[in-house]
Amino acid sequence: MATEEGKIDPMYQFEVQTILEGFSLGGQQIAFTNSAVWMLVAVAGLWLFMLGGMKRELVPGRWQMMVEGFTGFIDNMMEANIGPAGRKYAPYVFSLFMFILFSNVFGLLPVGVLGLHPFTVTSHLTVTGVLAIMSFSIVLIVGFAKHKLHFFSLFIPHGTPLPMIPFIFIVELLSFLVRPFSLALRLFVAMTAGHILLKVLAGFVINSTNAGAGYGVLVGIPSFALMIGISALELLVAVVQAYVFALLTSLYINDAENLH
Amino acid sequence: MPQIDQIALTYGSQIFWLLLTFGFTFLVIGLGMFPKIQGTVDARDKRIADDLEAARAANSKADELEESYRVKMEKDRSEAQAVVEASKAKANAAAEKRKTKANADIAAKLAAAEADIKARSDEALREIEDVSAEVAQDMVAKISGAKVTKAAALKETKAALKHG
Numbered sequence: 001m002a003t004e005e006g007k008i009d010p011m012y013q014f015e016v017q018t019i020l021e022g023f024s025l026g027g028q029q030i031a032f033t034n035s036a037v038w039m040l041v042a043v044a045g046l047w048l049f050m051l052g053g054m055k056r057e058l059v060p061g062r063w064q065m066m067v068e069g070f071t072g073f074i075d076n077m078m079e080a081n082i083g084p085a086g087r088k089y090a091p092y093v094f095s096l097f098m099f100i101l102f103s104n105v106f107g108l109l110p111v112g113v114l115g116l117h118p119f120t121v122t123s124h125l126t127v128t129g130v131l132a133i134m135s136f137s138i139v140l141i142v143g144f145a146k147h148k149l150h151f152f153s154l155f156i157p158h159g160t161p162l163p164m165i166p167f168i169f170i171v172e173l174l175s176f177l178v179r180p181f182s183l184a185l186r187l188f189v190a191m192t193a194g195h196i197l198l199k200v201l202a203g204f205v206i207n208s209t210n211a212g213a214g215y216g217v218l219v220g221i222p223s224f225a226l227m228i229g230i231s232a233l234e235l236l237v238a239v240v241q242a243y244v245f246a247l248l249t250s251l252y253i254n255d256a257e258n259l260h
Numbered sequence: 261m262p263q264i265d266q267i268a269l270t271y272g273s274q275i276f277w278l279l280l281t282f283g284f285t286f287l288v289i290g291l292g293m294f295p296k297i298q299g300t301v302d303a304r305d306k307r308i309a310d311d312l313e314a315a316r317a318a319n320s321k322a323d324e325l326e327e328s329y330r331v332k333m334e335k336d337r338s339e340a341q342a343v344v345e346a347s348k349a350k351a352n353a354a355a356e357k358r359k360t361k362a363n364a365d366i367a368a369k370l371a372a373a374e375a376d377i378k379a380r381s382d383e384a385l386r387e388i389e390d391v392s393a394e395v396a397q398d399m400v401a402k403i404s405g406a407k408v409t410k411a412a413a414l415k416e417t418k419a420a421l422k423h424g
Contacts, residue, residue, distance in 0.1 A: 011261060011262055012262075014261070014262040014263050015262040015266065016262065016266050016269075016270045016273075016274070022273065025272060025276070026272070028271070028272025028273070029269075029272065029273065030272055030273045030276045031270075031273045032273075032277075033270070033273055033274075033277070035270075035273075035274060035277065036273065036277035036281075039277050039278060039280075039281040040277075040281060042281070043281045043284055043285055046285060046289060047288070047289060050289050050293045050294075050297075051293075053293075053297050054293060054296065054297070056296065056297075056300045057300075058303075058304060058307065060304075067297060068297060068300070068301050071294060071297045071298055071301065072301060075298065075301075090294065090298070091286070091290035091291050091294045091295065092286060092290060094289075094290055094294050095282070095285045095286040095289055095290035095294075098285070098289065099281075099282055099285045121278075123263065124263050124274060125263050125264065125267070126263075126267060126270070126271045126274040126275060126278075127274060127278050130274075130275055130278050130279070130282075131278075131282070134282075188263070192261075192263065
């Protein structure tokens, strides 16, 4: 926490800090930052997690069961939302889901106790934006490659009366174009809001206790109790947001794959 | 909000590192590990389905065997029953035959005995009549002195014997 005259800034946790200067690319400094560290940590954790599921035993152990639970979950989701054609998108959606899930959960780890600064990669618009644009690009590429210009019929629902078609087309097109933004903003806002709430409550605990034991008991303890509950809620949000991102991606790919 | 304040300064490195890490995730984990785990699960599902199918086939075969065994049992039992029935009928017939033969023998013996008895009693009766006629002849001769032929005496005696 950055403390300026005893103030605790709940936004400080989102600051990207340069660790190594790195190199320059097209006028942009590609620095090795705390954000990059946490991306690498998430990927390393994910890789280790997956490695435990690679024993490929006929009768799975606990770890293999857990990994297969995740792969089966995504497999079922693709099967249910897209159909048999959905299997070829499963590796992408699985990577997306697991990357977001591990980033979300690792950002919630209480490593601050060890003096480290946790950083949630998915609370950054640049990160969620790139992920959303990737999903949206896949939808566009698959849609136009598979259906050519017929893909635009996606914007005209079945049974639309002829005079309504231009208006419906515009409305549907707008809602389609908004998808990458809603996808990126949903994850970014959910993670940011939760972390701010936790830090504000933590600030209450520290500041009220500093103001005196009475305030500490009156304000600090209820705030701390609330933090425990909200931490549990944030864990749920971390999982649900990863799920929502993967689910919406699969639904959008379904639009591209099957039109209506 | 640092996410927006810092965007102009950091987007390059953010996107660079994201593409690097997510690219690794997609290539190594998504394309490398995920299909292998999927394959393991599919192989297991197939193995379970096959085993279940084999078990079902074995079960139906056992049912068939049991059915054929039951049918054979039924057939053997009915055959045995038929044999028992036949031998019983044969034994009954033989017994019946022997019984009727014995009955006939008894009846013949009885008839012979009865005929014998009748002959003997007839003979005795005739002797009694003869003796009675002689006695009656003698009595008539002694009492009235009249001579009575033996035939007349016999006729009279017979009539008297009949009346008691």
